[in-house]
Amino acid sequence: MPSSLDPAIAARLKRDPAGLVPAVVQEHGTGEVLMLAWMDNEALHRTLTTGRATYWSRSRREYWVKGETSGHHQHVRSVALDCDGDAVLLTVDQTGPACHTGTHSCFTDELEIR
Amino acid sequence: MPSSLDPAIAARLKRDPAGLVPAVVQEHGTGEVLMLAWMDNEALHRTLTTGRATYWSRSRREYWVKGETSGHHQHVRSVALDCDGDAVLLTVDQTGPACHTGTHSCFTDELEIR
DSSP: OOOOSOHHHHHHOOOOTTSOEEEEEEETTTOOEEEEEEEOHHHHHHHHHHSBOEEEETTTTEEEETTTTTSOOEEEEEEEEOTTSSOEEEEEEEOSOSSTTSOSSSOOEEEOOO | OOOOSOHHHHTTOOOOTTSOEEEEEEETTTOOEEEEEEEOHHHHHHHHHHSBOEEEETTTTEEEETTTTTSOOEEEEEEEEOTTSSOEEEEEEEOSOSSTTSOSSSOOEEEOOO
16 A cells, blocks of 8 residues: 655565564563564554654554554664564663553463473 | 464464464564564464464465574564454564665664644
8 A cells, every 4th residue: 555654664574465464562661572563654654754663553554653542562672673674673762561461561471482 | 374373373363365473573671673574373373382482474385583694583481363363473582684685674764743
């Protein structure tokens, strides 16, 4: 879909067949990995220009400003592409829990290593 | 494809249309996010049973034990699913640089927030 994302950035971004890249969200200060969400060009554009983490919801098929309904905002401190341009790392200041289940991080289901 | 992954874990994993989930790799101790790779059921099974980070290469279409050719191994300390079961977080002890470009982390291309 058309987007206002800087063409120089769009050219470095390698999207999957659905036009998305995974966005890893890390908490500033603690370094905790809070969640993983998805971005298309427009979500990245909105994130970079507003400083508020904005994702594409694959299930609801709509843009989603983190905290818009929950109040659990993410103020974005930095955004970095990886070496292949197919993933994004955000560092954020997280208000409240990042996870919709109420936990600070979404990664709480630890698997056993044998 | 068939896999020996514990069916109880496989049932909790929500794979994309290509059968993959993104795996975020975080360094134990420093908390640095090193890279993002992809896993199918079998890659997760091999990771959990060997303790060596094993991914699915989307470009080469083959399993890939991190460090097998570079020597830059990842010894896996923990593996956690997120709340939706559609992403995995690994914490690892990283030998050498994680990135094939020679940098410690793959996320070196910082974008400007305006």
